Amino acid sequence: MNNKKPPKATSNTFTLTNNKTGESYELPVLSGTMGPDVIDVRRLYADTGHFTYDPGYTSTGSCESKITFIDGEKGILLYRGYPIDVLAEQSDFMEVCNLLLYGDLPSQSQKKKFERDITYHTMLHEQLNYFFRGFRRDSHPMAVMVGVVGALSAFYHDSTDITDPYHRMVASYRLIAKMPTIAAMAYKYTIGQPFVYPRNDLKFSENFLYMMFGTPCEEFKVNPVLAKAMDRILILHADHEQNASTSTVRLAGSSGANPFACIAAGIASLWGPAHGGANEAVLNMLTEIGDAKNIPEFIKRAKDKDDPFRLMGFGHRVYKNFDPRARVLEKTCHEVLDELGIEDEPLLDIAVELERIALEDDYFVSKKLYPNVDFYSGIIFKAMGIPTSLFTVLFAVARTVGWVAQWNEMIEDPTQKIGRPRQLFMGDKEKKYIPLHKRK
Ligand code: CMC
DSSP: OOOOOOOEEEEEEEEEEOTTTOOEEEEEEEEOSSSOOEEOOTTHHHHHSOOOOOGGGTTOOOSOOSSEEEETTTTEEEETTEEHHHHHHHOOHHHHHHHHHHSSOOOHHHHHHHHHHHHTTOSOOTHHHHHHTTSOTTOOHHHHHHHHHHHHHHHOGGGOOTTOHHHHHHHHHHHHHHHHHHHHHHHHHHHTOOOOOOOTTSOHHHHHHHHHHOBTTBOOOOOHHHHHHHHHHHHHHSOOSSOHHHHHHHHHHHTTOOHHHHHHHHHHHHTSTTTTTHHHHHHHHHHHHOSGGGHHHHHHHHHOTTSOOOOTTBOOSSOSSOOHHHHHHHHHHHHHHHHTTOOOOHHHHHHHHHHHHHHHOHHHHHTTOOBOHHHHHHHHHHHHTOOGGGHHHHHHHHHHHHHHHHHHHHHHOTTOOOOOOOOOOOSOOOOOOOOGGGOO
């Protein structure tokens, strides 16, 4: 239900002065419940004929949202007001999904119903098995995810009317429930094992591990420590306000596209190494470093402006002191390695040493580049036996609820318009067309 109040204009304003004409223009300032105030430029073009210029949206608030709050300076991340470390410690992924979608923690009966409703949707249309078989066996699983999730709109057309709240709810539940099934199938397909159907008596994370590692030949017992770690990773990645993939989902959805198509667009955006693809890139980088003695050489490369190499898993657009998700994961990483009896993991040794050296290096300190969530998640996934190419897929499984919650929020927003940025044009002015036969 939409209970949206318009954003509050403060008594403060900004005055823009055109130094050429001397004309002045007052810009209203809006205040949120937390975070910096925003300068409202919505009428700027209509009133002054000027656009704002902000490539990478470093100073742009693209929407109003009530879902996730980040204070990058203080390392604060709240889902619907609840701190991420508290949720990671005390909650579980299904509860967090419910929280993100509905705005507050569910009661016991609401949680039970939500879990039942989600598990009811975990199975895929049987015809999708054949759709998988059209892919090469060595396809990157993110390519498979983009394709299969996009194709869901062809299989579940009965939940694509975005004007109908019931359709929106069913599509949201389907996406959250089916993502682990699709991810596990993408994995099974690459290794040539039969697809494993979901088991609704298992919890969300247990079922995911079961579908990934179970086979029809023998009983598969899910390790509770690993299931807990997986659940925690899902919680930590569930939402992150207006990041690249979420903004992609909102932008795709702003045209009225169906939710399955929008989430497929989000998966494509997540794939890049500057975003969700970083967890895979971290592992590849640690493998390439190979030995702690090679770290200085890689640090030198990362600092070299003429070398495109960056330390993967370091830096963040918003977090400028620490990433609170990385702190939780660092602890989880050690729990998983202890449980699996991995005492000497060379890649972890390299990671720890890399972190130590980078955190002392003036370049990284002065630019406020700290390990982010992807620095540790890759090491945990590797220890669990998950292949590197699947790391970003797991991020997508977790982030689906965030995408879906943000997409629903956008659709229900009465001020929502199609997203349509403008540009600073630097190309040629109008030219005269010369017919081909007259050109040299
Ligand atoms: N290694 C070396 N230098 C870096 C790095 C890095 N990882 N990250 C940023 N810098 C430098 C960058 O060259 C720039 O230097 P200068 O000011 O001299 O030009 C300065 O630090 C600021 O960087 P930026 O690229 O302007 O910052 P951004 O906010 O546009 O980019 C980022 C943020 C996450 C894309 C970037 O830090 C990066 O590429 N990190 C590595 C990839 C990574 O780990 N991504 C996962 C992000 S967390 C998971 C998620 O939310 O998806």
